[in-house]
Amino acid sequence: MRTWVSRDGLSTLVFLLPLLVIFGVFSWFPIGRALVMSFQETNLVSPPTWVGLNNFANVLSDPLFGTAVSNTLYFMLLALIFGYPIPLLLAVVMSEARHFKGLYSALAYLPVVIPPVVSVLLWRFFYDASPNGVFNTMLGWVGLGPFPWLQDPGTAMPSIVLEATWAAAGGTVIIYLAALLSVPTELYDAAEVDGASIWNKIWHVTLPHLRGILFITLILQFIATAQLFTEPFLFTGGGPANSTTTVLLLIYHYAFQNSLGGDYGMAAALSVMLAAFLGVFTAVYFWLTRSWSTSS
């Protein structure tokens, strides 16, 4: 093998070239640049100057920073409450279905294929806070509401998470469904010999078997929700009164929302801080998936 390769070193290089060029220019270089920029003051007009830790200090002293961090954590928590148990429950029920199996998955997955921008714009209309709004009309039939939805600092974030969950749950359901189908039926047979009820089987056979995948989707969800941008950006732009300003929105705000030129240094500093935080989750994720893939 080795001799063959060294003879064709040039062709190896040809095959590696796309990777080296694309990663070099669009991944490795920008990552390095982000680190450099976080210690610089730069607005693309005047040449960048080194400012030490000033950008980090500015971010930390920005009153919006605390708001954004707590909003993001709140978002993650809500996403967990809304988006974690429901797909699991659906997947368990769907795995037991004897008819229309395809229909279940198709219906559950449908929201996933709708472009997120379309979903958000549509749901923003559903969330119309007047009594004539779509949701308020429906809730009015059962004597509830009208609710302010996106127009109230208290309900704006849950409204966003509700839509985000609707849009993403289908994918999670399908992943769980695949995992459920991989549970060996012999395990259930064996449990039945011991006289296990349906609940017992779910509790003692199904869930332990899903433990790995559940933990992985949990971490993936954490990483994904911390980086969610489209939904809060298009639903509220961070309002009302900064109640939905997430860390990502703040980064965007620093970099792009001042009409006289962005503060790219502060944006980079906050990005690096977020990356360090998420890096912990990512590391755990890889450590876990590696141990899983080697053990199974």
Next chain:
Amino acid sequence: MMSRLAKRRRRRAPDVERRIVSIADWHRPAIRRTLRTIHGVTLAFLFVVGLGPLLWLAKSAITPTQDTLRTPMALWPHGFDLSFLVTAWTETHIDHYFMNTVWIVVGCWLVQITVATSAAYALSVLRPRFGSLIMALVLATLFVPSIVLLVPLYLTVVNVPFLNISMIDTFWAVWLPAGASAFNIVIMKRFFDSLPREIFEAARVDGAGPFRLFWSIVLPMSRPIVGVVSVFAVIGEWKDYLWPLLVLRNPDLQPLSVRLPTLEPSTQLDIFLAALLISSVIPIALFLIFQRMFLRGSGLSGAIKG
């Protein structure tokens, strides 16, 4: 009677594979009734949640603005009008932005597949001396959340290093960065690693060079993994919003996702909803046609990620 039973048995046949509930339990009427109810409720819930918003959108896309605003849940109190769909297609130029979306997705897919297959082939089959170092560098990018790249990548695209050109307002600005997906390379390489070495050896003995080996042997064998990567690439790019928003400022080049929010404040509601409907019909149609591939891809993603 007999034939009906037989038919029923036949229809059941593929479902005999049991899951949590045993076949014996299925035969107990109480359990079966409960399960049937649960399944009925679930199916109804999925109908309302999964299909409901789309049905509402379809209704409202042909309802005059005032009706949609005043009585959003009424079925055509003042008739319906299909012309909104036509207006959305012709005057709002949804067709144009849809084609932009398609071009962006196709280009990104091509770049991703090219980079992933060639890199995985080089790293897994050709195994150059610095292969493990390169792989480590690729893996390292997995630890960096994509958001960190937003600003520096934007500035890179504004002024590409060494070339000193700007890719802003060209599709290249979306296509090329899409190729830097470590996830693709990892799963592609893992698949190539699992291919039997003997085949490569045999091909080499038969006088196949590295290019022939790649094109005629490795690529055909890796069709399943290429399918999975393709599904992710297509779905991912279809959904992208922030990046094309930043780099495609020229309205003529923008995909639907970027264009729709811009149009919203200046488009009549009925026409805008019609535009939303058209924008979702096409991906839904694609999904229904390639349903199996989508669902298998998603399921596999769990398996692979797991």
Next chain:
Amino acid sequence: MTPSPIGRFKTLAVVALAIVTVSACSSSSTPSSTAASAGTPAPNTTQAAATPTPGTTPKPVTITVASLLPGSTQSAFDAFNLRVDEFEAQYPWITVQGQEYQWLATTFTAQLAAGTLPDVFTIPFTDGKGLIAQQQIVNIDSRVRALPDADQFNPNLLVNGQDSSGKIFAVPTAAYGMSLTYNRTLFTQAGLDPDKPPTTWDDVRADAKTIAEKDKVAGFAQMATQNTGGWQLSTLTYALGGRMESVGSDGKVTATVNNPYTIAALQWLQQLRWTDNSMGSTFDYNWGTINQAFCAGQIGMFLGGSDLYTTMIQNDNLNPADYGITTVPLASVPTAALMGGGTLAAVNVNTTEAQRDAAVDWINYYYLDDMTNQNDAVENAKALQANKQPVGVPALPIFTKAIYDQDQTWIASYINVPTAQMAPFMNSIFSQPLDSEPVASTQTLYSLLDPVVQAVLTNKNANITSLLNAANTQVQTAIDKGE
């Protein structure tokens, strides 16, 4: 940055050519050619004679220019293209490519950084000085001063596009005073007289309450996102007598957003929102969406520029019968004033000298000529009228009042907007004291006040004083940092 003498010479030549073309045009197509030449100021004639252009056609040049807002109707684009054709006929060596454009505080920077702005683009008065300081727009002083009516600009408006030494970098193209825009149909339905719109803030509140109760829509609506919340709050503050910034004798700017008038303005909003419940249920309007909601009949009154009629016709399917405007009520204190602003046209730094020449020609043709040149005014009015675009929308004069009045008489017979419905505004706008927007860090100030307005509108227990105090500190920081 300063143009070379050659560039300057070319501009003169261009102006000369343009005038020749125009008069040739007018003498052949319109019978009132004498009136046309009478309307042309004398110095131009001598200029035209002084710089003959013996067959030297300039090299072909292409410029991109801001055209219309995204989503404008096809007929609006048709009217625009017609004007492009006309321009290209007058300047055969210039090719003009329209690029739809909207200045938004939230997207402008990205376009600026990426260099994707058109060669000619517009910015609000508030950003002129900042962009000049950052050298993001071109010094077009000599080119503009060569224009026929350069000395006729209203100096108070021109100053927004000048640097500290008076060099012109951007040209005012439109100026607006805020108006109280109201829906006449909703007024009538609520039993109010649409010809007697409110004249005090108490009247506005009372009428808003009536409309909310009778029509079941928002009686008074307020923008609150994309910097518009701070913009509108400033308008209210000015009208009550307050200012958002004070400039010391040493030129140092102090933030005063927590002044008693702003507090009063927010309390007034608080009463409409929480005591009367007359502001509807949408509190995240921006400039585009509030126009849309108004045209859909969901809003009784709101504060908007007096020139909104054009946008509403082009983008929002306005029923002209609904539309009414009146002046913003001013409190009876000496400092009460109408806050006004406007638009500057500027030239992208990434242009060649020839493109800059062409750009100024375009600015003159597209934005200015129809106010100062009878023939162009009439031709433009005709073209607009033919494409069912509004003619005669109220705006503030960017040249002297005399030129403005003259222009109004030129286009009088083409006016197709419901002037009677605009009479309450037109009758008293020129007697209102006008004051410009806050001078330092204006857009940042606005953006920091957005959340304050949102808080008052969405949180019943919002503490106005502490919100404003916090905002004031941040505004002061921004001013000190020069952001």
